[in-house]
Amino acid sequence: xxxxxxxxxxxxxxxxxxxxxxxxxxxxxxxxxxxxxxxxxxxxxxxxxxxxxxxxxxxxxxxxxxxxxxxxxxxxxxxxxxxxxxxxxxxxxxxxxxxxxxxxxxxxxxxxxxxxxxxxxxxxxxxxxxxxxxxxxxxxxxxxxxxxxxxxxxxxxxxxxxxxxxxxxxxxxxxxxxxxxxxxxxxxxxxxxxxxxxxxxxxxxxxxxxxxxxxxxxxxxxxxxxxxxxxxxxxxxxxxxxxxxxxxxxxxxxxxxxxxxxxxxxxxxxxxxxxxxxxxxxxxxxxxxxxxxxxxxxxxxxxxxxxxxxxxxxxxxxxxxxxxxxxxxxxxxxxxxxxxxxxxxxxxxxxxxxxxxxxxxxxxxxx
Numbered sequence: 001x002x003x004x005x006x007x008x009x010x011x012x013x014x015x016x017x018x019x020x021x022x023x024x025x026x027x028x029x030x031x032x033x034x035x036x037x038x039x040x041x042x043x044x045x046x047x048x049x050x051x052x053x054x055x056x057x058x059x060x061x062x063x064x065x066x067x068x069x070x071x072x073x074x075x076x077x078x079x080x081x082x083x084x085x086x087x088x089x090x091x092x093x094x095x096x097x098x099x100x101x102x103x104x105x106x107x108x109x110x111x112x113x114x115x116x117x118x119x120x121x122x123x124x125x126x127x128x129x130x131x132x133x134x135x136x137x138x139x140x141x142x143x144x145x146x147x148x149x150x151x152x153x154x155x156x157x158x159x160x161x162x163x164x165x166x167x168x169x170x171x172x173x174x175x176x177x178x179x180x181x182x183x184x185x186x187x188x189x190x191x192x193x194x195x196x197x198x199x200x201x202x203x204x205x206x207x208x209x210x211x212x213x214x215x216x217x218x219x220x221x222x223x224x225x226x227x228x229x230x231x232x233x234x235x236x237x238x239x240x241x242x243x244x245x246x247x248x249x250x251x252x253x254x255x256x257x258x259x260x261x262x263x264x265x266x267x268x269x270x271x272x273x274x275x276x277x278x279x280x281x282x283x284x285x286x287x288x289x290x291x292x293x294x295x296x297x298x299x300x301x302x303x304x305x306x307x308x309x310x311x312x313x314x315x316x317x318x319x320x321x322x323x324x325x326x327x328x329x330x331x332x333x334x335x336x337x338x339x340x341x342x343x344x345x346x347x348x349x350x351x352x353x354x355x356x357x358x359x360x361x362x363x364x365x366x367x
Contacts, residue, residue: 008128010031054113060080062106062108089109107123117141164213164282168212169207182202182227183202186200249270259365263364265347268333270331292347338364
């Protein structure tokens, strides 16, 4: 069955018997996105003061939950806005932003302050479907200065033991406008790493970039960025090491799928996080997939009012394994496939990283 896109809320299903033309309506049988009793929660939104024209230090994170206040709701419409306006990274730095929650019910975005002053940032849950819409808010204070420095992603979380390169991007600003041709000096103030250059010159947008190489990262590394020649103002990049014991995994897309035979499965995406919910880059994530075919149920046995039905284990047809590394957003993705096996199949999968484990399942059905 294929369903067209619809606004958030309950929808009816009409069943038709093609032989007789008889119909039956199931009222409110399915729910698109957010339901009328769902809620939205602010997970993270606090920030220190931000330079005008710069990116706030911490992303804004919200979560949509169902009526019990516990179960995440995926596919819910969240509309982001701010007064005065900010730029939302989730929508290409647009000033208004509509995003669907992932399988963990979450929406995350970084914000850029477009003016000086205090901005009120609002996340509304399906405002086109419900009035008044449920919402959460946070504030951001931006300051204007004749010379300032803003860092892109100043806090980064890396899996302990990872070897990788981290781009360190700093933007030199004057009253919110990037300044070209200014030198930015970089130096490691804590921990161990190697910089590709200790000085970089800003481009036409006022951005200077160097690269920090980490080899088998063991502990936190801090890097200062300072505007030359006075080495002022300065700001600090913090690169945190996350031990395997602190890793956890959450589903993003594709963790439970049902498709008709002949259709392609969606990709399965998971996110590596630390215990505080920060995305972790460089985490080794192993996807194990077991391909099988359901053999159906054996005949049932009735004893009085009790019916016992035995469902045999599926016939194992194949398996696959993929070892991936989480990206800058903590994401890793695998594509389930039937590997040339015809007919209906079931794939039982597991994603593991450190002591964290996350199951997923996809199934094709039909002839």
